[in-house]
Amino acid sequence: MTPIVQCVPNLSEGRDLAKIHAITEPLKDQPGFKLISLEPDQDYHRTVITLIGDPMAMQKPLLAFFKKAAELIDMNTHQGEHPRMGAVDVVPFIPIQGITIEDCIDHAETLAKTVAETLDIPVYLYADAAKEPSRTRLPAIRKGEFEGMKDKIKTSDWKPDFGPAAIHPTFGVVAIGARIPLLAYNIDLATDDMKIAKAIARAIRQSTGGFQYVQAGPAFLEDKGHVQVTMNILDFKKNPVYRIFETVKMEAARYQVDVTASEVVGLFPKAALTDSLKYYHGVTGQPFDKDMTLDDVVDASIRYLKLRDFDRLKIIEANLS
Amino acid sequence: MTPIVQCVPNLSEGRDLAKIHAITEPLKDQPGFKLISLEPDQDYHRTVITLIGDPMAMQKPLLAFFKKAAELIDMNTHQGEHPRMGAVDVVPFIPIQGITIEDCIDHAETLAKTVAETLDIPVYLYADAAKEPSRTRLPAIRKGEFEGMKDKIKTSDWKPDFGPAAIHPTFGVVAIGARIPLLAYNIDLATDDMKIAKAIARAIRQSTGGFQYVQAGPAFLEDKGHVQVTMNILDFKKNPVYRIFETVKMEAARYQVDVTASEVVGLFPKAALTDSLKYYHGVTGQPFDKDMTLDDVVDASIRYLKLRDFDRLKIIEANLS
Numbered sequence: 131m132t133p134i135v136q137c138v139p140n141l142s143e144g145r146d147l148a149k150i151h152a153i154t155e156p157l158k159d160q161p162g163f164k165l166i167s168l169e170p171d172q173d174y175h176r177t178v179i180t181l182i183g184d185p186m187a188m189q190k191p192l193l194a195f196f197k198k199a200a201e202l203i204d205m206n207t208h209q210g211e212h213p214r215m216g217a218v219d220v221v222p223f224i225p226i227q228g229i230t231i232e233d234c235i236d237h238a239e240t241l242a243k244t245v246a247e248t249l250d251i252p253v254y255l256y257a258d259a260a261k262e263p264s265r266t267r268l269p270a271i272r273k274g275e276f277e278g279m280k281d282k283i284k285t286s287d288w289k290p291d292f293g294p295a296a297i298h299p300t301f302g303v304v305a306i307g308a309r310i311p312l313l314a315y316n317i318d319l320a321t322d323d324m325k326i327a328k329a330i331a332r333a334i335r336q337s338t339g340g341f342q343y344v345q346a347g348p349a350f351l352e353d354k355g356h357v358q359v360t361m362n363i364l365d366f367k368k369n370p371v372y373r374i375f376e377t378v379k380m381e382a383a384r385y386q387v388d389v390t391a392s393e394v395v396g397l398f399p400k401a402a403l404t405d406s407l408k409y410y411h412g413v414t415g416q417p418f419d420k421d422m423t424l425d426d427v428v429d430a431s432i433r434y435l436k437l438r439d440f441d442r443l444k445i446i447e448a449n450l451s
Numbered sequence: 452m453t454p455i456v457q458c459v460p461n462l463s464e465g466r467d468l469a470k471i472h473a474i475t476e477p478l479k480d481q482p483g484f485k486l487i488s489l490e491p492d493q494d495y496h497r498t499v500i501t502l503i504g505d506p507m508a509m510q511k512p513l514l515a516f517f518k519k520a521a522e523l524i525d526m527n528t529h530q531g532e533h534p535r536m537g538a539v540d541v542v543p544f545i546p547i548q549g550i551t552i553e554d555c556i557d558h559a560e561t562l563a564k565t566v567a568e569t570l571d572i573p574v575y576l577y578a579d580a581a582k583e584p585s586r587t588r589l590p591a592i593r594k595g596e597f598e599g600m601k602d603k604i605k606t607s608d609w610k611p612d613f614g615p616a617a618i619h620p621t622f623g624v625v626a627i628g629a630r631i632p633l634l635a636y637n638i639d640l641a642t643d644d645m646k647i648a649k650a651i652a653r654a655i656r657q658s659t660g661g662f663q664y665v666q667a668g669p670a671f672l673e674d675k676g677h678v679q680v681t682m683n684i685l686d687f688k689k690n691p692v693y694r695i696f697e698t699v700k701m702e703a704a705r706y707q708v709d710v711t712a713s714e715v716v717g718l719f720p721k722a723a724l725t726d727s728l729k730y731y732h733g734v735t736g737q738p739f740d741k742d743m744t745l746d747d748v749v750d751a752s753i754r755y756l757k758l759r760d761f762d763r764l765k766i767i768e769a770n771l772s
Contacts, residue, residue: 339663339689368660373701380697384733412705 132162133229134450135237136311136397137181137188140219141199142208144175149202154179156194162187166397166449175210176219180397182449185223185237189244192221196245196304204300205276215272215279216302222257223308226399226446234308235259242306246293249301252283253292256307261291268305276302311446313363313402314395315371316349317378318356318438320388324348327357330381334374335361341377343369358393366399372406375435391438400424400447403431410434424448453483454550455771456558457632457718458502458509461540462520463529465491465498470523475500477515483508487718487770496531497540501717503770506544506558510565513542517566517625525621526597536593536600537623543578544629547720547767555629556580563627567614570622573604574613577628582612589626597623632767634684634723635716636692637670638699639677639759641709645669648678651702655695656682662698664690679714687720693727696756712759721745721768724752731755745769 143149150170154177157165163183170177181188196218203217221241223234235258242253260266264287274282279297282288289295290303297303319327327348332338335346346361359378363369379389404420407430411418422430424442431437442448464470471491475498478486484504491498502509517539524538542562544555556579563574581587585608595603600618603609610616611624618624640648648669653659656667667682680699684690700710725741728751732739743751745763752758763769 333694336663339686341662342657342660365660373654373698376701377694377698380694380701384730386733386736409705412707415707 131228132184133186133225133233134183134227135185135188135229135234136224136226136446137163137185137192137221138224139179139181139192139195139221141177141179141203142175142205142210142214142217142219143199143203144170144177144210145172150177153195153198153202156191156198157181160187160191163191164449169396171212173210174212175208176212176214178396182226182446185229185234189237189241192241193244193248196249196251200249200251200298200301205302206300208276213269213272213275214302215274215276216251216298216304217300218304219272220256220268220305221307224311225308226311227450231258231308231310238306238308242292245304245306246290249298251293251298251301252290252295252303254303254305255291256305257309259307265291271305279303310365311399311402313366313371313398314361315363315374316358316360316393316395317375317389318351318354318358318391318393319382320356320390321385322350322356323385323387324350324357326382326385326387327359330378331359331361333381334359334377341369341374344374356390363402366402366405370405370409371402371435372409375406389436391436393438394440394444397444397446397449400427400445403427403435403445406435407431452549453505454507454554455504455548456506456509456550456555457545457547457767458484458506458513458542459545459717460500460502460513460516460542461535462498462500462524463496463526463531463535463538463540464520464524465496465531466493471498474516474519474523477512477519478502481508481512484512485770490717492533494531495533496529497533497535499717503547503767506550506555510558510562513562514565514569517570517572521570521572521619521622526623527621529597534590534593534596535623536595536597537572537619537625538621539625540593541577541589541626542628545632546629547632548771552579552629552631559627559629563613566625566627567611570619572614572619572622573611573616573624575624575626576612577626578630580628586612592626600624631686632720632723634687634692634719635682636684636695637679637681637714637716638696638710639672639675639679639712639714640703641677641711642706643671643677644706644708645671645678647703647706647708648680651699652680652682654702655680655698662690662695665695677711684723687723687726691726691730692723692756693730696727710757712757714759715761715765718765718767718770721748721766724748724756724766727756728752 166180199217238259331346334340343365349360487501520538559580652667655661664686670681
């Protein structure tokens, strides 16, 4: 079986669509992997790119993509709401099927070495590929951003893992690494009161005492007129979706507020949904079939987790064939 | 207002009641504080002692108690199920009323200094009184227990904060410190299946991804014939009792198992209960009176948290007057 990864390069250009297409051209219509989506964000001035397929087949096209980004982006004039340190800011390899996290670390190191040697771009290995605990968390590496990296990279603590100990003058620096799949997930509340979304986010997230692998905050959806709890679930095996969804319902009940829907951002692995469906089947006393079809997974997930704007293409496995 | 602390010395004798009474004699009928309870455990070979009152008034009686323990206990012949490193194993000072955690640290240091100087017993400062992060957690200090401390105490990492760098030949060593109130709390499940209690404990405890301030494990109650999830809640402001109780109910539902009761071990501060009653009043839409009487707190806590074997004397504040 060909190993399958999800690779999600983040590009520091979210406004000029012509430029985004020129830079991502080398990633299109390649053998061995698919460009699943390009999600430009104007406010963030950043585009999230999703590739799925054989990580070996991605190596050369990714190098060509880095080369284009180095030619067309000048970080000295880049301003956006999302923190960033390089024209390509971060590239994670995520194991999906027939591949271990250790293999993904190898692919990250291969790409890191080639990018540094070919383009003279400094590279930090991050997440599970980090060589030191202080480089595990991306925000720690990125602190100071493009502007601050000029001096930071010269300190002994922040010597890059590959490439020169000086930023590329227009590209900056990049983090390349490997990590298990992360879920981006939002839960809608039938209220416009941000205080309630904030209090619930505080109850569930790690930084204020909640679940270990949950990062969460409040958000107001201007077009919809209600708030949501927006979150990343860093390990859905340990903090399954149903547990977060049910805990948010439990907390919302004290404000007499309904949970009206929830939302998958990007892609979920099938297991993140079936793990939760198994819970609801247990509660309702139905037998659970772990080999249920993707269409059944979609139907049951919409029913139990009240997913909105959801279809099978939001499940990674639906994009593999 | 006189400052009030709870002080909970743990004594490494849980079987010989005459000996326990002789050692705790100096703590009885003293001005300024009360000996609230002595809880000997035969299997653990350990007695948990609870004092409440003015920490200044406790200093001299505690020294006399240490002296008696050093005379009457020989750790070389002590064996029990609970890990231990000294005849008096640990003494925490816990702020209750009109006193800060910083003041409690001062009282811990005063006792530590006197015990070391008067009785030649090595003392480690722990929890919030620890001078180094590696000494915050009691299990880290106690690792190796009485037998292992003979060598461990001679290493530079484990030089005691007060007293000689050699164990007292019969007493061993002691940890003295300060911490915020910890809740010992158990939740009963209507099943004898330990696998279910274990799975639920894993869902809620910090070490396997659950709530940050919860330590939990499974237990089988032989006399009652059912299992429970037994836990410590290290910070009830951040991980309130209702949230743990409701999460355990949510998890038990997948096994079609009822939560039949819950149990307070030792004492709870009133706020640990009122914080949770506020939640239930929100859910049911009743107004919440934060100055409700202790009797009302008891009634409502029994109703919502299904507390068993509970009465007002299990609330710290009921023991203050």
